Amino acid sequence: MNQDPATTAEGIAQAITAFVSKRVGADVPADQDLFESGLVSSLFAMELVVHLEQAFSVQILGDDLKRDNFRSVRAMTALVLRLNGAGHATGA
């Protein structure tokens, strides 16, 4: 049962939380609206896209790039899980 942490919801959420917290210099609860709280600017959102793609080997394309998918750690985790699942149907 040694699952790669990069493929479990918990592992992904932890990694994203660590990245965002470090960049904004504050604790970030998984449900916090990052845009509304002003923690994430449009510029940082662009960085997040590129970071998620590199860290989790996914491609985020077209309508998946909508703001709602980057609104919270939980939303980003769900996006990565969905794209991972689609990309590696047989699992890690």
Place this chain on the structure above:
Amino acid sequence: MAEQTSIVKCLVWDLDNTLWQGTLLEDGDVRLPDSVRELVTELDSRGILQSVASKNDHDQAWKRLEALGVAEYFVLPRIGWGPKSDSVREIADELGFALGTVAFVDDQPAERAEVRFHLPEVRCYDAGRLPELAALPEFSPVTVTVDSRRRRQMYQAGFRRKSAEAEFQGPSDDFLRSLELQMRIGRATEDELSRVEELTLRTSQMNATGVHYSSSDLRALLADPRHEVLVTTLTDRFGPHGAVGLQLLEKHAGVWNLKLLATSCRVVSFGAGSVLLGWLVDQAAHAGVHLVADFRRTERNRMMEIAYRLAGFTDEPCDCRAGLPEPAQEDVQRLHLLPAPCAPPPTMKLHTVSLEGV
């Protein structure tokens, strides 16, 4: 026709018996001929950067350049005792220039040979050729724009900005605020057309359709009341960034079509693209129109798509698309947005025109 000569972007000067007459550490006194002073200011006004690679005592030589009133013209000077090929290479690296766009002038054949040996792409000139330099094609750019005339100041501001950023501790938005960024968005004037054209040529990463508009294309559009040709300039406390953005908008009843958005790569890290889009969305919301943005994927403009999508543009169908003429190129996607008022950015001050009223 001879093949096109590539333009020199930076000329690196030797000092003793090249820039000035005499050897500073031996003669004590040196003389800067008027003709050389004129050459330095002329090249500067053409947007050609200048630097120094000299074997000399750094403090004395720099003091002398200041006393002669020309120190400000030289960026990233290398004055010391190392090989000149190292100096020239470091200058090119720091500027981000290819060696083939760098030139070196020195009165000593051995120094030119040393540079040529290690850096064969660098063009080397004997100091005896200084009188003819300004007339050579490689020192004569075809277009000299408002921005090329102040290119050196923009680079110098860039160096100061970089060191300020390296020293700054804290969130990046706070750093951006500390820059006191001021963005101006205005209708392009005839004078600005050449710099605008340069933008569509140079900004392949941040060009939403990959289309190059020539200055005559744009001039025709200036005269067309349906079209808005908008130029964005950016300034901060260190100095000007020059023209950093171009928007081409065609206004129809009920919908505005953003046919081109190009921003300079230099200002991506300031979020300039998102600020421009946010402003346009706000204008459209107040005018009560939909927005349709043309996007054509190229190998290099992915950041532009991300900026559009994050701003809320989607593929969703809307009746407003039917009123638009077909796009000029193939493979153009039309992204749609129903605009809502958009708060001004927290990181910079905007000075803008109003687009309301066709």
